Amino acid sequence: MRENSQKGQILLIVALVMVVVLTVGLAVASRSITSLRTSTEEENSQRAFSAAEAGIEKIIKTGGSISNLSFKNNSTITSATSTEISGTQFLLNGGNTIERNDGADVWLVPHDSATDNPIYTNAWTGTSITVYWGSDSTGCSDPALEIVAIEKSGVNFISKRYAYDPCISRRANNKFTAPTSGSYNVLGKAFSYRQSIPVSSGLVVRVIPLYFSAKATGIDLTGPAVSQGKKVEAVGKSGDTERKISMFQGYPKISSEYFYVLLVPKNQ
16 A cells, blocks of 8 residues: 555656756747747838848949849849939938038039039029927927028128027027927928028038937928938848838038138128
């Protein structure tokens, strides 16, 4: 009887050990499968991203569009396109952030298609541009803007400078002008401030954020539309993973000295 009892205990212990070993084995196997899946997904993600980068580079060099271009590493450029940014309403710098004390240009003249050089022969025939920015109700977390307009006057170029600040406390020191506040929308982006400036025979307008970077800046032209550059997008795929890259391909930026040294200033 005692012998049967001992055999039963041994059998129970063996069963418990087998259950523990099986549980540990299943956990290890599950973890290995998860690690393998994660590793595969990361590899596919990197391949898809590299394919998208290749699509961007190819479009910048050759233009046109790409569809379903495959590589030896089993990745594919699903699509790659270049779209001109024009119209009378657009987001400055392709909707990307404009860094503090840097600047982005609103072009009012066309560019040569072969060299990308601006064509200053015919000045813009519009009358004004409106700039939209900011989202803070007090304005003190938003940038002030310095706006420099370059215009043609006979054979000379002249610069007109404007400065606007939505923050009351800053205006007490910098003596900038208050912009118009409200609720505005440009191509799906909401803004709290706007300011229109007159432009006559315009060539280019530079918008410079001060104090803070401008996360997004909207532009509305009262006059003919002018190309501001191109938006280049590419989608890469590897396995079931897709990666998308978008970038703004603007025209070559004018040196700051052009605005502040070489021109005959006309203070406003």
